Amino acid sequence: MREQKDHQSKRFAVLGQRDVNRDTFVQAWPEVGLIAMNSPLDPKPTLRLEGGRIAEMDGRSREAFDVIDLFIADYAIDLARAEEAIRLDSLAIAHMLVDVNVPRQELIGILGGCTPAKLVEVISHLNVVEMMMALQKMRARRAPANQAHVTNWKEHPALLAADAAEAAWRGFAEEETTVRVARNAPLTAMAVLIGSQTGRGGVLTQCAVEEAINLRLAIKGLTTYAETLSVYGTVPAFVDGDDTPWSKAFLASAYASRGVKIRFTSGTGAALLMGHAQGKSMLYLEARCLMMVKGAGSQGVQNGSISCIALPESVPGGVRAVLAENLIASMLGLEVASGNDAMASHSDIRKTAKLMLQLLPGTDFITSGYSSIPKEDNLFGGGNFDAEDFDDWLVIQHDMQVDGGMRPVREEQVIQVRIRAARALQAVYGGLGFPPITDAEVEAAAVAHSSADMPDRDVILDLAAADSFMNGPQTVVDVIRALDRGGFSDIAARVLEMQRQRIAGDYLQPSAIFGPDFLVESALNAPNEYHGPGTGYRLSAERWKELSDLPQAQRPTELVSAGHENNRMRLEEIGPAKRGEQPEVIIAVGPAFGATLHQTLGNLAHGDVLRELMAGISEEGLPSRVLKVYRTSDCAAIGYEGAQLSGSGVAIGIQSKGTTVIHQKHLAVLNNLELFPQAPSLTLGLYRAIGRNAARYAKGMPTKPVAVPTDNMVRLRLIVPTTLMHMLETQEVRQSGPTVELAVRLL
Amino acid sequence: MRYEDIQLEKVRQSGIQADDLSIHADTLRMQALVAVEAGYQQFANNLRRAAELVEIPNERLVEIYEALRPYHSTYAELLMICDELEKNYDASESARFIREAAKAYQDAGLCRRSDKPVQSVR
Numbered sequence: 001m002r003e004q005k006d007h008q009s010k011r012f013a014v015l016g017q018r019d020v021n022r023d024t025f026v027q028a029w030p031e032v033g034l035i036a037m038n039s040p041l042d043p044k045p046t047l048r049l050e051g052g053r054i055a056e057m058d059g060r061s062r063e064a065f066d067v068i069d070l071f072i073a074d075y076a077i078d079l080a081r082a083e084e085a086i087r088l089d090s091l092a093i094a095h096m097l098v099d100v101n102v103p104r105q106e107l108i109g110i111l112g113g114c115t116p117a118k119l120v121e122v123i124s125h126l127n128v129v130e131m132m133m134a135l136q137k138m139r140a141r142r143a144p145a146n147q148a149h150v151t152n153w154k155e156h157p158a159l160l161a162a163d164a165a166e167a168a169w170r171g172f173a174e175e176e177t178t179v180r181v182a183r184n185a186p187l188t189a190m191a192v193l194i195g196s197q198t199g200r201g202g203v204l205t206q207c208a209v210e211e212a213i214n215l216r217l218a219i220k221g222l223t224t225y226a227e228t229l230s231v232y233g234t235v236p237a238f239v240d241g242d243d244t245p246w247s248k249a250f251l252a253s254a255y256a257s258r259g260v261k262i263r264f265t266s267g268t269g270a271a272l273l274m275g276h277a278q279g280k281s282m283l284y285l286e287a288r289c290l291m292m293v294k295g296a297g298s299q300g301v302q303n304g305s306i307s308c309i310a311l312p313e314s315v316p317g318g319v320r321a322v323l324a325e326n327l328i329a330s331m332l333g334l335e336v337a338s339g340n341d342a343m344a345s346h347s348d349i350r351k352t353a354k355l356m357l358q359l360l361p362g363t364d365f366i367t368s369g370y371s372s373i374p375k376e377d378n379l380f381g382g383g384n385f386d387a388e389d390f391d392d393w394l395v396i397q398h399d400m401q402v403d404g405g406m407r408p409v410r411e412e413q414v415i416q417v418r419i420r421a422a423r424a425l426q427a428v429y430g431g432l433g434f435p436p437i438t439d440a441e442v443e444a445a446a447v448a449h450s451s452a453d454m455p456d457r458d459v460i461l462d463l464a465a466a467d468s469f470m471n472g473p474q475t476v477v478d479v480i481r482a483l484d485r486g487g488f489s490d491i492a493a494r495v496l497e498m499q500r501q502r503i504a505g506d507y508l509q510p511s512a513i514f515g516p517d518f519l520v521e522s523a524l525n526a527p528n529e530y531h532g533p534g535t536g537y538r539l540s541a542e543r544w545k546e547l548s549d550l551p552q553a554q555r556p557t558e559l560v561s562a563g564h565e566n567n568r569m570r571l572e573e574i575g576p577a578k579r580g581e582q583p584e585v586i587i588a589v590g591p592a593f594g595a596t597l598h599q600t601l602g603n604l605a606h607g608d609v610l611r612e613l614m615a616g617i618s619e620e621g622l623p624s625r626v627l628k629v630y631r632t633s634d635c636a637a638i639g640y641e642g643a644q645l646s647g648s649g650v651a652i653g654i655q656s657k658g659t660t661v662i663h664q665k666h667l668a669v670l671n672n673l674e675l676f677p678q679a680p681s682l683t684l685g686l687y688r689a690i691g692r693n694a695a696r697y698a699k700g701m702p703t704k705p706v707a708v709p710t711d712n713m714v715r716l717r718l719i720v721p722t723t724l725m726h727m728l729e730t731q732e733v734r735q736s737g738p739t740v741e742l743a744v745r746l747l
Numbered sequence: 748m749r750y751e752d753i754q755l756e757k758v759r760q761s762g763i764q765a766d767d768l769s770i771h772a773d774t775l776r777m778q779a780l781v782a783v784e785a786g787y788q789q790f791a792n793n794l795r796r797a798a799e800l801v802e803i804p805n806e807r808l809v810e811i812y813e814a815l816r817p818y819h820s821t822y823a824e825l826l827m828i829c830d831e832l833e834k835n836y837d838a839s840e841s842a843r844f845i846r847e848a849a850k851a852y853q854d855a856g857l858c859r860r861s862d863k864p865v866q867s868v869r
Contacts (some may be wrong), residue, residue: 067852098759148775151858211812212812243817244815244852246845246851247812247815247816247848250796250811250841253796254797256806258770296791297789333786422849476768477763480755504774509781510782510785510787523785612825688759696832
């Protein structure tokens with residue numbers, strides 16, 4: 001019930017307009033399953049064996065099992081550990097997860113005997129920091145990696161190839177594409193395959209379409225893995241998805257029989273969104289999904305709510321539950337591609353906070369689809385982090401010294417790799433008799449940001465070509481031949497090598513990606529053996545150098561500018577300064593003034609600053625002298641030195657960077673009449689006003705202090721040049737050096 | 748064709764077809780052994796079933812997958828697939844897996860009624 005509003009808070013009005021308040025928040029509603037975890041309606045963990053199989057699980061007897069319970073009981077749970085697991089205190093298991101001294105393998109063993117409700121009960125004891133510690137240990141592969149989305153709204157093939165090449169060049173280990181128009185599938189898959197191998201040989205590519213078509217694409221060699229083998233947490237939801245745990249398991253084996261890697265897909269909120277949560281919490285249903293994934297024999301899973309992310313996020317503890325589901329997957333020994341792909345919030349702050357939970361500990365794939373194109377070109381309804389966030393992501397890696405599976409790149413090299421990919425695809429289209437890709441399209445793709453930058457193609461002709469390829473006998477072998485004949489033998493060799501790997505079968509193993517030279521890195525040959533500081537995946541010196549080498553990083557010396565021709569004055573030291581006998585204002589400058597530094601942080605030439613200060617003093621009818629203080633670089637101390645020597649006792653102290661103080665004899669060193677600490681905010685007009693005020697103080701007249709607007713961004717923007725300028729000034733300090741009088745010639 | 752034989756030169760000479768670029772059953776069984784040793788029992792079972800499916804033609808493979816989707820097949824049709832797998836392809840583990848599926852479907856009402864045509868629920 002709304003309270004009567006007598007007042008309207010201006011602050012609350014502003015808050016109401018914030019991005020985060022455009023997100024939807026609801027109170028939990030356990031009865032319909034609109035609750036992240038720990039629903040009172042979730043089953044408690046139970047298990048009973050009888051006659052060598054599970055007779056009761058999580059409060060249901062075998063007679064009451066649905067097909068998901070049955071599948072989990074008969075394929076997923078390790079019966080040898082089941083009784084031990086159900087008896088073990090969940091809190092004790094939680095401790096083992098966080099304890100760096102309990103090895104991953106030991107945990108995998110006992111967790112293999114757990115029921116879905118048991119896994120959820122273990123997790124419920126962990127806060128997010130503990131979950132991150134556990135995830136750091138339980139991740140399957142030693143090194144984290146990242147996956148990219150590569151799509152565009154026009155489904156323009158040259159742009160797909162160029163973007164695929166750039167994503168590979170930036171370091172993504174996998175690329176996922178999809179279609180807006182289903183019939184485009186083969187040509188879209190082909191463009192991303194060729195583009196990716198142009199950027200880096202060994203990048204895995206997939207095309208997310210209907211399951212049977214997906215399999216056909218893999219058989220034709222146009223994709224090298226599949227991911228969207230979806231499972232659902234309740235039977236009615238699964239049926240709506242037109243599959244069962246068995247059909248999905250068979251599909252997994254079908255891919256493997258063609259030498260193609262797969263992972264399944266699941267996520268909190270899916271069954272709820274589909275109207276079939278059966279009153280269970282999102283995390284409990286996801287735990288069922290993950291056990292089906294394991295039971296089916298998949299090596300891995302894409303989870304972390306995925307497309308449904310805003311649903312768990314709408315209820316309390318949702319983001320924690322999403323981290324929990326990633327952790328449960330890794331607890332089951334699965335490779336995890338951990339969400340962060342679908343739009344998670346209107347607020348950049350909120351979505352980035354959520355990302356930290358996977359980025360900092362590292363998962364097998366930090367995102368299951370970083371939108372390597374602008375979000376408006378993302379056909380997944382994704383774009384949580386997109387091409388315009390690349391530099392933010394790279395800076396976070398640089399800030400935290402963490403590997404997020406992406407590396408800094410240079411513009412020229414990106415353009416080169418994009419051109420090459422578009423040309424390679426142009427050669428293939430020519431060789432296969434497809435509607436040509438023109439040179440204009442290649443050039444556009446090279447520098448495009450989005451499909452708005454691309455000319456339109458005749459989509460009817462393109463779709464006809466796609467149909468004939470899909471229904472005809474041509475395969476990736478024809479593509480390889482066309483690449484080779486078109487002068488792209490190196491790319492042809494890479495595409496062929498990806499096919500060769502289907503024969504070897506090494507990349508089928510859990511959590512496998514290709515490193516340089518097509519060497520497989522998997523949970524088998526490069527397992528995660530984290531057991532505390534100094535162990536597991538640490539950034540090598542080489543990798544840290546690569547990640548910290550931001551193109552936008554400047555040489556510090558470049559930040560301090562201005563040669564002496566620009567300072568618009570000539571200074572000459574006349575001799576040690578004497579105490580003044582008459583009314584005057586001293587202008588005391590720092591030791592580098594007009595010497596090794598020549599302009600202020602506000603880019604004002606030192607000569608112009610002196611001109612204004614002297615003019616302001618003169619307007620009030622007093623003379624001025626300019627002294628250079630050598631004893632110190634501190635602004636207040638410079639002003640203090642000047643005040644001791646001033647005939648009126650009043651002096652202006654100014655550092656080379658422009659920070660200014662009006663000081664007076666008999667005041668303590670760090671006290672002042674007026675202080676101007678934000679040098680970049682000082683204009684010539686303000687310096688003249690400072691001169692006038694100093695003279696008025698010297699004459700003993702009341703005066704209104706100079707008002708300088710405050711800019712809170714100044715320190716952020718300029719703290720580095722400030723530091724460097726002050727360092728240069730301090731280098732000129734001579735502690736025993738006398739203060740000298742200067743003759744000033746203004747130019 | 749063996750892994751070592753797949754070379755670009757052979758593609759140039761039109762000596763490689765798409766079917767050559769496919770894994771052998773023995774390789775899958777070997778990978779399954781490696782997986783078991785590393786503690787991945789269920790994944791190894793998947794690979795062993797996959798080994799049995801290598802010889803099944805592509806179109807038939809897709810058809811069997813479709814047949815396993817809810818309400819697509821009668822109980823009897825699923826059992827016939829099991830027979831086909833065992834007799835024609837020596838695929839005993841896959842056959843057993845599908846037999847277990849068939850029983851689960853029947854008990855749960857996920858089979859197509861024999862008087863109804865195949866249709867998707869959607």
